[in-house]
Amino acid sequence: MSVIAINNLAKYFSLPKKGKGGKPGPMNGKMGPMGIIRAVDNISFEVKKGEIFGFLGPNGAGKTTTIRMMTGVLRPTKGNVSIFGHDVWKNQILVKQITGNVPEEANVYFDLTGLQNLMFIGEIYGVPKKTRLNRAESLLKKFELYEKRNLKSMRYSKGMKQRLLLCMALMSNPKILFLDEPTSGLDVQSARIIKQLIREYNEKGVTIFLTTHDMEVANELCHRIAIINHGKIISLDTPQNLKALTQEYKAIDFYFTNGADKAKIKDLSSVREVQEVSGGFHLIVEDIHEGICEIVDFIKQNHLIIKQLNTHQPKLEDAFLKIIERGDKN
């Protein structure tokens, strides 16, 4: 069941006149024929209920513009976004009431304390005072900010501010959470807390739309991933299926206590490439299972003593780069 539907969504920005402001805007989108930048160019997809949907793309690909149209901040040039069947631009207040947002360039109010920031957002969303306070305190505890709740947020670290922003997004108990680069530039501890809580809220039924540059985060958290480049969706699938596109990255590393013949290893049927590394070999194989079986037979036949054996599955990062490269060629 879909909760978000994007139908032929497009956003075009007109180019600033030459000589004013240097570059023609922040978007790396396609130049249209009429002096416009197609930041988002007729994209359609849907997000299912209870899903963590990843939205990946290089800088300037159109991720933030898309998320801004999905959250009612920018008006689409063409097409529409609907949430629970309601057009976002036409029913902004209604839709914003049930969604929570952490925009990429957003910030907390530096002159307010952590608790005051949450109380302000709760009040704007119409959360009753008692519930507001209870919820704010509970979120601050959950995000490990409770001890610093009365400290002005200008004194928070970047990771703490990002956690506070996520708390602010959760103050209204949203049904859908939009997170634009939530772990970008964070320390390990903050990133881990945020990842854990994204997973936890998703398990409670919150649908999450997540843009990130962190492939590990996308791989760990997302049920499905869309890749956008030059304003167009160039791939949409599960992380497993996306990774399957990069077969050449299936690799096995093995290390021996005694030497082995590189030429003989190269003759193994599943091995495509052999690289000699200190004390062992790095093999690119057709299939991990077949490769391991052959190596085990090879070890037995040659009376080798194995020290270590590692397998390398294809990474999402490799898949992402390959998809982007393929898209650029096309």
Place this chain on the structure above:
Amino acid sequence: MIKINKEFILSKESRFSTFKTQLKRSFIITKKDLRIYYNKPPVLIQGIFFPIILFFAFTIGRSISPIYLISGIIAMVLFLTSTSLGPIIFPWETIRGTFERLTTCPVSIKTILIGSIWSSFIYGLLFSSIPLVLGVIFLSSGLAINYFLIIAGMILSSLVFSSFSLIISSPPIRNPGNTMILQIFIKFPLLFISPLFMPINSIATAVISPITYCLDVLNIGLGEVSAFGSFGLLIDILVLIGLGFGFLFLAFAIHQKTLEKRFR
């Protein structure tokens, strides 16, 4: 076309209920603005000392009529304080990223603007009461003061000037310092064409300045005859109301148009 199964229908509020909710939320934004931007020692000190310094600067050693002196200082302080911080808040919030955070909340741009009006209004009214008090203490002997009219005039004028400040804040400037240039080119010429500390009819261009109508109401409240004839007070009130709504709707339209540019 992707079809969606509606899990639940979001209930739409009636227009009146939406208006009530948004009005309430505009007060929440006001509270936030007052706490973050107005409740700062430098701002408060300036708000208190600026009218006091102006009052004594124009009073000592000058032979200006007490009526024009009191009305002139009140009008000037009202105009300058009501339009002082509003234009800075928008670029300030844009550059800090809090403006985008606010626009993703369930409030319309109109609600955000009205919230900004209330805070400018409170600030302007509060500090323009200082010259009123000083005027009553030092210059009121022999004047038949209509306090109700003066306070009503100050409230109405403060709302008009606060709405006017929204127009100054509408260009999508990211640097708060740049609004100062706009303020200088818009606010000071308005002060120059207004009949401050003199009879209204002595400046021909006075009719195009909103400050003039504020001055006329204050002058009437201090016992002077209106410069616009026997229906002068009515004209002042109607013009101020008209200008207030005019500025407000113009600000709504311009801000709606420039909103996207704040995020580029």
